[in-house]
Amino acid sequence: MIRLRAVFSKKDRAKYISHLDLNRCMLRTFRRSGLPIWYTEGFHSHPYFSFALALSLGYESECEILDFNLNEEVPFDEVRDRLNAVMPDGMEIISVAEQVRKITAITNAEYSFSLVTDKPESLINDIKSLINQEQILIEKKTKKGVKTVDIKPDMKIVSCEVSEKSVDMVMRLPAGTQTNYNPSLFFEALKNVSDMPFETAEIRRTGIFCENNEIFS
Amino acid sequence: MLKEKIEKHLLEIQKPSRYIGGEVGSIIKDKSKVDVRFAFCFPDTYDIGMSHLGMKILYSLTNERENYWCERCFAPSEDFEAIMRENDIPLYALESLDPIKDFDFIGFTMQYELSYTNVLNMLDLAGIPIFARDRTEELTQIVVAGGPCVCNPEPLADFFDLFILGEGEEVNLELMDLYHEMKKLGASRKEFLRKACHIEGIYVPQFYKFHYKDDGTIERIEVTDDAPETVKKRIIKDFDKVYYPENFVVPFTEIVHDRVSVEVLRGCLRGCRFCQAGFIYRPFREKHADTIVEQTKCLCENTGYDEVSLASLSTSDHSEIDPMLTKLLTYTAGERINLSLPSLRVDNFSEELLEKIKRIRKSGLTFAPEGGTQRLRDVINKNVSDEEIMNTCRIAFEGGYSSVKLYFMMGLPTETDEDIMGIAELAQRIIDLFYTMENRPKGRGVQISVSCATFVPKPFTPFQFEPQDTREMIEHKQKLLLDSVNKKRVKVSYHDPNVSILEAVLAKGDRRLCDVVYTAWKKGCKFDSWGEHYHFDKWLESFEECGVDPAFYANRRISYDEILPWGHLDYYVSHEFFVRENKTAHKAITTPHCRLKCSGCGVNKEIGGRCFD
Numbered sequence: 001m002i003r004l005r006a007v008f009s010k011k012d013r014a015k016y017i018s019h020l021d022l023n024r025c026m027l028r029t030f031r032r033s034g035l036p037i038w039y040t041e042g043f044h045s046h047p048y049f050s051f052a053l054a055l056s057l058g059y060e061s062e063c064e065i066l067d068f069n070l071n072e073e074v075p076f077d078e079v080r081d082r083l084n085a086v087m088p089d090g091m092e093i094i095s096v097a098e099q100v101r102k103i104t105a106i107t108n109a110e111y112s113f114s115l116v117t118d119k120p121e122s123l124i125n126d127i128k129s130l131i132n133q134e135q136i137l138i139e140k141k142t143k144k145g146v147k148t149v150d151i152k153p154d155m156k157i158v159s160c161e162v163s164e165k166s167v168d169m170v171m172r173l174p175a176g177t178q179t180n181y182n183p184s185l186f187f188e189a190l191k192n193v194s195d196m197p198f199e200t201a202e203i204r205r206t207g208i209f210c211e212n213n214e215i216f217s
Numbered sequence: 218m219l220k221e222k223i224e225k226h227l228l229e230i231q232k233p234s235r236y237i238g239g240e241v242g243s244i245i246k247d248k249s250k251v252d253v254r255f256a257f258c259f260p261d262t263y264d265i266g267m268s269h270l271g272m273k274i275l276y277s278l279t280n281e282r283e284n285y286w287c288e289r290c291f292a293p294s295e296d297f298e299a300i301m302r303e304n305d306i307p308l309y310a311l312e313s314l315d316p317i318k319d320f321d322f323i324g325f326t327m328q329y330e331l332s333y334t335n336v337l338n339m340l341d342l343a344g345i346p347i348f349a350r351d352r353t354e355e356l357t358q359i360v361v362a363g364g365p366c367v368c369n370p371e372p373l374a375d376f377f378d379l380f381i382l383g384e385g386e387e388v389n390l391e392l393m394d395l396y397h398e399m400k401k402l403g404a405s406r407k408e409f410l411r412k413a414c415h416i417e418g419i420y421v422p423q424f425y426k427f428h429y430k431d432d433g434t435i436e437r438i439e440v441t442d443d444a445p446e447t448v449k450k451r452i453i454k455d456f457d458k459v460y461y462p463e464n465f466v467v468p469f470t471e472i473v474h475d476r477v478s479v480e481v482l483r484g485c486l487r488g489c490r491f492c493q494a495g496f497i498y499r500p501f502r503e504k505h506a507d508t509i510v511e512q513t514k515c516l517c518e519n520t521g522y523d524e525v526s527l528a529s530l531s532t533s534d535h536s537e538i539d540p541m542l543t544k545l546l547t548y549t550a551g552e553r554i555n556l557s558l559p560s561l562r563v564d565n566f567s568e569e570l571l572e573k574i575k576r577i578r579k580s581g582l583t584f585a586p587e588g589g590t591q592r593l594r595d596v597i598n599k600n601v602s603d604e605e606i607m608n609t610c611r612i613a614f615e616g617g618y619s620s621v622k623l624y625f626m627m628g629l630p631t632e633t634d635e636d637i638m639g640i641a642e643l644a645q646r647i648i649d650l651f652y653t654m655e656n657r658p659k660g661r662g663v664q665i666s667v668s669c670a671t672f673v674p675k676p677f678t679p680f681q682f683e684p685q686d687t688r689e690m691i692e693h694k695q696k697l698l699l700d701s702v703n704k705k706r707v708k709v710s711y712h713d714p715n716v717s718i719l720e721a722v723l724a725k726g727d728r729r730l731c732d733v734v735y736t737a738w739k740k741g742c743k744f745d746s747w748g749e750h751y752h753f754d755k756w757l758e759s760f761e762e763c764g765v766d767p768a769f770y771a772n773r774r775i776s777y778d779e780i781l782p783w784g785h786l787d788y789y790v791s792h793e794f795f796v797r798e799n800k801t802a803h804k805a806i807t808t809p810h811c812r813l814k815c816s817g818c819g820v821n822k823e824i825g826g827r828c829f830d
Contacts, residue, residue: 013239016227017469021234025469028241028521039553058228086521088469089239 001038002070004079005099005217009062010055011204014090019054025088026066032086035079038069052103052216053175053208056182059111061205065216067099100217101210106176110158110207111183114166115190117198124160124167126194131157138189140181151185166201175208219314222306230296234469235263238311242466242520243289244280245312252284253393253400256310256317258325260335261746263291267466268474270528271326271364275385277462285393288312288320289466292335292744293342301342308343318344321396322359324381327366330723331716331746333373336362337738340376347735349378349423354405359396363389367420368450368497369676369783372723372730374422378410381418382786383450384483386460388418414444418451425785427728433769435727435780449787452823456483456502461512464519476524476557477516481509481541485530486811486828488818489587490598490802491626493675494530496790499820500828501534501811506541513545517554525549526557534812546573582613585624588632589639595805596631598798603643610647614657620664621647627694627711628672628686630802637694640667641701648706666708669698671717675724676783677790679798682775685721687768688714715753719745721771727782730770732763791819 010017017025026049030037039045052065070079076096083093117123130136136152151173158170173181187200208216220237227233248254257276259266266272272289279287288310293301300306307316317323323345325336337347340360346352349360362373363381370380381388392413399409414421424444428436440446453459465477482503485495504512513525525545535541542558549556558574586601588594594601610621625640644665651663671691674683686694691714699709723730736759744750760767775781777796784792794817801808808816812829815821821828 013234013237016234016237018232018234021469021471024471027523028467031517031521031523032241032519034518045553057233086241088241 002073003099004068004096006066006096007094008064009092009094010064011060012090014088015058015060018057023049029083029086033082035082036071038071052106059203063205063208104177105210106208106216107211108172108209109175109205110172112170112206113183113203114168114201115198116166116201117196120162120167123196123198124162126196130190130193136189138185151181219309226300232470236297240466240468242464243312246286251286253397254320255279255287255322255324256290256320257287258290258339260325260332260339261292262294264472266291267468267472270478273462273465275389278386278460290317292339308339322361325362327362327364330366330720333734334738334742334745338743348375356400356404356406356409365497368788371728371782372726372734374728375731379413380420382420382448383418384453386453388451391416411442417449420448438785447785447787457504457508463515467520476526477520477522478526478528479509479513480528481532482529482535486534488598488808490679490798493678496677497788499790500824503535506537509541510544524555532559582618583622587626588629589636589643592805593629593632593636595807596802597629598807607650610650614651614654617658619658619661622666625669626672627669628691630680630683634697637697638701640698644707645703663706665706669711671712671714673717673720677788679795679802682799684774685771687772718771719756722767726770729765733759733765736762789820789823794818
């Protein structure tokens, strides 16, 4: 059995494929590619696919991680090309390589997005005052129920720019097996403090990182 | 471009991937190089419509022609419909995301009566006039329909420019060719329809006027514009060679039948007297085992599906069933593909094959005796005997099964209380059999589920003359059944009789029903087949307002010499045959299936003498 890791993008119309549907979609893509898929042994034999992080419906990404197994060795580039030949529109395998680190090494993820508004200047003022608060408390739904979290200590703003019709931001948030914050928490916090109506657009995951800000691979 | 407008709202609704296209296998063309555009509309949601095999066949077939483009279109769910109406998003096709009102053909497939209001709703969402008479004189936006329900299209006649009777693989392209030609000549809609009605299989309802007697029955059908007196359905003669797609559109979201489907035979030789499919799809034709295996391989490789099912009315009647399944199982097992088998008659299989089938069959055991007593099963010509049921149950119990599902119909012609109690008795005999077997599965009791549909008399069947039971009669029988069964071991489910009444009226209705369908839709009826959306009260109001009595269509016995609303349509099975079979039914005499003895239904004349070699 050969363990491999693919980095893939999910853009345009493919952003409407839900996480649940993605598994089925990948299985069919692999079957179309004719690659030697490895199947689990046991009574309910099935192929092994594991996505490092779930991606919210409607979010784009250029760095999704898929772990999978093959039965025989196939050159990395060939695996990539054969999959890309039969991938749905909007999805593309960027690279295939060995699995270097464990999934548990992931600590945070980076997102870019636009906040579309008529008055970006006043929205950015609200953003500034929000991030200057001592705490940014927001209710987060978890499996166990709703709890209040402070996203301020773990939220890192990489960039924040004003354009004609929007405020464009890049931000890193905790991700992985321990804590997962979705940018929607930030949007909600901003809605709580700002009178400026805005719509979110082009939300995209742009990077997945381990400790020390190393790119996960 | 509609895309932006649509995308703006996609995250507000359930399963958005249903509304944006882009699936693997969907066909995109350069519209500047396309001469005729066809919107293939299924009048129900994506999840249901995408499971329909006919659409897959005709979609691929049309798109093989470089200059024709067939796209898909479905009814939006309630949540998205509200958004479409609020934001002026017209109904669009999934490939180009262009509004379907700009298409040359808007084609609906009519699979069940309870989807009729959805057609009106979709036309309205598209911005296309609902009544054919209100459409432009220009040659564009031709609204057409095919599918089993158009064997009696009269309750839909006012909404369509034309109907396509029978199998579409040839006639659809002929129709598009004619359109293409006449469009170039600058012809009008009417001129096109006048020509189109001479293509075999094309019925243009506006050229046929119905005159009624005082008692409500049809006096005569007046034919205008030189249209043919009777319209014949289309039949594919060489079924083994008929076009079959090499690829399917593979959806992202889960659909009802999410697998490769390979058609193994068309038509049915059984002749069950209630079954419309059994007569309108005649003659019986099959594909060679090798063709079936080839098509299975090709589709599995191209789609990536790991499940395949065989489509037909009765797969076990295929003359090469044993070698076919053996070959298929060899392929599917090697490729880790799950072959799902519909209910098969297992009587004449080899031991070896039985073993193989046992290994892959996961689901429970299902029988459709349809009637509770042998007498009633003889009336409906359902040739299943008690002995066969018991034998198969024994084999199944020995194999470790402990639950059985039985399908019945209630309200069949000549049915008495005794036949209803016969259902309970049959279930009890299966229970008793289980407990007398020493090698039965241990640790569990036996469970029987009995599912009862209400009989709906359908056109082009020997029971087309029969009245349907009234609601009171059905409710009495349902109560009787509940009182007679062993409640600990038997679970009974049945259909809402109010639904079956509407089905009967729409199935056998005439052109006067068009106004009722329109009124009901205006009152908010749509998705009538979805229990929670069904408003029988609104339908009753609509009948009342239009002065139409539903009982006239559902509960009246039709005499043999009456002019039927579908009397001018020819499905090759003769009226005389239906009369003969109806009389035989009332004597509780069975008719052997076509391979044993030709019953002279009439279809053999069309195909040149004999259905079987």
